[in-house]
Amino acid sequence: MIIFRYLTREILITMAAVAGVLLLVIMGSRFIRYFSDAAAGEIPVSMLGTLMLLHMPGFLELILPLAFFLGILLAYGQLYLNSEITVLVACGVGPNRLLKVTMLPALVVTVLVATCSLWLTPSGKRQNDTLIAEQESRLDFSALQPGRFQDFGDGRTAYTESLNDDKTRMQEVFISERQRRDDGGPETVVTRAEGGYQTVDPETGSRFLVLNDGQRYGVDPGRNVAERLVFGTYAVRLSRAADMAQLDDAEYRPTAELFGRDTPEAMAQLQWRFSMPLMIPILTLLAFPLSRVNPRQGRFAKLLPAIFLHISYLSLLLAALDAIGRGALAPAIGMWPIHLGYLLLGLWLTRRSQLVGGR
Template sequence: MILFRYLTREVLLTMSAVAGILMLVIMGSRFIRYFASAAEGDFPVTILGSLMFYHLPGFMELILPLAFFLGILLAYGQLYMNSEITVMVACGMSPTRLLRVTLLPASIVAVMVGLCSLWLTPAGALLNEATIEEQQSRLDVSVLAPGRFQSFGSGRTAYISDFSSDGTEMQEVLVHEQADPDSDNTHSYVTRARTGHQETRVETGSRFLILEEGERYGVTPGRREAERLTFERYTLRLGLSRNRQELDSLEFATTAELWNDPDPRAQAQFQWRAGLPLMVFILALLAQPLSRVNPRQGRFAKLLPAVFLYVAYLSLLLAAVDAIGGGSLPSAVGVWPVHGLFLVLGGLLIWRSQRKGMR
């Protein structure tokens, strides 16, 4: 029992360190992309935390299998380097028993990956996409940044110099409306106002930008004359307020919906989600014999070949998913031959390790 706890702790601690590093790199890259979009005014900075949180399950389902695979390689490789495996062999430890010890943390990781891939990832992706679509489909005072020209859809661009102290009223507003090529009206309009604010009509859900004390110019490219309108109050209709964006992509469908959908693309998505927990156990079979190194070689001697093996596994899975979605591979066959191939390879490596012993 003491040896079992020791090995499990070593694997999980190493896996946690690797997962933390990978998560930091991937989430940092995603955060930079979202921050750039927020700086452009696509959505307010205040929802960045929610967007990153919604992406977390999708990151976890891909990072945890790789982190667990590398965790076994590094943890057991260090044990070989320190000759601790030699002591375990002298005490009666065999490759089969070591594999049984490895399967418990593999089960924990597989449950976590299954929760993410089968439930949390599609739910988070739906919430993430709905949040972005809702923010991009409406003009909100919180989206606009002073001193910047920002597009807010329908060929409109807005510029404001500042906000009022309570943040509800815009100062020195400039709105440019580009001419619609599909209509007979060839005018482009430039509206300038001293102040402006947004209103929503509760009964209709329509949103309006209310501009006060300004001028509106209508010009046609190539013509010298222009229309000029002076106003005290001008109302510009923005669109309808939406509580939720309806999305029907298979990426956002629940696992139960994919199971009942005979469409090949739905079956490909379902098999991808269901195969990720199985992938954890197969990687455990592959990692244990690959972690065996000579102390003179170093613990990283087989790390690069192992990473190549993982990349090949993942690439074949993705290719099979694409083939099922495209109809070139029957969904009844699916991705399971890929899992079976690497399962057999892991079994052969374990058998070879048992023949040679753990010396």
């Protein structure tokens, strides 16, 4: 029991350190991208934390298998370097028992990855892209910076001189939009008003910007016809419920729904989601014999080949995901030969390591 706790602690501490570094690098890169979008007024600053949190399961799904793989290599490499494994073997704790001990923390990591892959990641992706799609499809006061012209996509530019304290009303509003005339030609519509506020139609779910005391101009360069409308109250539809992004792709669907679909995209996503947790015990079989190093070589002797082995495994799975989704690879074959190949490689390396070790 003491040996189990000791080995498990060494593996999990090393895994946590590696995962922390990788997560910091990946999340830092994504945060910088979102922060640039917020600085440009494309998304409100208040959304940054939510978007990063929704991305977390997807990051962990990819990071944890690699971190656990490296955790075994580094932790056991240090134990071999310090001759601790030699002492354990001399005390009757053979390689087979060490492998069984290693499989117990592998089971914990497998459950964590399965939770992310089968449930949290698709849910987080859907919520994340829904938030971004809603933000892109509407003009939201929370993203407006008073005194600046800001582009909100789809040919819409907005300006407001000031906002009240709770950001519910704008003063001195300017909106420029690209629209289609009745004859199908493009037209620029410019609207100016003394103030405005947002409201949502409870029946249709459409969002409107209600403007007060202003003018609306419909002009187009090269045409000698223009429209002018003076209004006391004018409502501009910012988005429709039906216009929101339809996130029907297989990657956004819950895992339970994918079982009822026989499309190539659904089958590809289903196999990918099960492949992530399945990687953990296979990577454990690969890492255990590769962690055996000669004290003269150092603990990093086999680290680079092991990383390339993990990269090849993941790259083949990604290639199979794309091939199945395109219909170029039959779902019945799918990713299973890849898992089987690396499983056999892990069993062969484990057996070879035992024979070399005299066991």
